[in-house]
Amino acid sequence: MKYNLDITINLPREKVIELFDNPDNMKHWQKGLVSFEHFSGEAGNVGAKSKLKYKMGKREIEMIETITKRDLPNEFSGTYEAKGVWNDMKNYFSIVDENKTKWASEVEFKFSGFMKIIAFLMPGNFKKQSYKYMVDFKNFAENGTSFIQ
Numbered sequence: 148m149k150y151n152l153d154i155t156i157n158l159p160r161e162k163v164i165e166l167f168d169n170p171d172n173m174k175h176w177q178k179g180l181v182s183f184e185h186f187s188g189e190a191g192n193v194g195a196k197s198k199l200k201y202k203m204g205k206r207e208i209e210m211i212e213t214i215t216k217r218d219l220p221n222e223f224s225g226t227y228e229a230k231g232v233w234n235d236m237k238n239y240f241s242i243v244d245e246n247k248t249k250w251a252s253e254v255e256f257k258f259s260g261f262m263k264i265i266a267f268l269m270p271g272n273f274k275k276q277s278y279k280y281m282v283d284f285k286n287f288a289e290n291g292t293s294f295i296q
Contacts, residue, residue: 148258150274153251154281157289160240160248164220166288167240167250170197175293176284179203193217199227231262236277250281 156163166172168191174180181200188195193214201208210229216222220240227234237253254277258265286292 148256148270148273150254150277151252152254152274152278152281153249154278154285155243156248156250156285157246158248159246160220160242163240163248163250163288167223167238167284168219172287174295176287177201177280178283178294181207188214191217231258231260233257233259250284252277252281 170183170185170191173183179201181202183197183199185195185197190197191214193216195214197212199210199212201210208229210227210232212225212227214223214225215235216224216237222237222239224235224237227236233256235255239249239251239253241249241251243249254274256273283292283294
């Protein structure tokens, strides 16, 4: 499954990148994120691996992020692997004007096992969740809206 998404953030690109590139900020815009733990490679650089744990309803999801490209402020890309799911996400940041940034994503999912059935039955949920994270980042970046109480 492949799809593209984009959103315009009403901030200069350097501010967007500053907020996006800080793993400590992820908990503010990725609802359900319990922990982010770097464990291999040079943190934040190509080849680095980190473990992300999420709580979504009653389910706990653990995934491994591997950074595949870091060309900030233009691009940050990585793969995300969880049980039955492989996800490649390419993020591009472009200047709209001095106070606006376009964040565009190219997303690809591959599924195995039981997750093939889930993806077949609810393909729109993956795109909807990806876009929700983008909207939540926009709200965090522009307004300081956070999931941390």
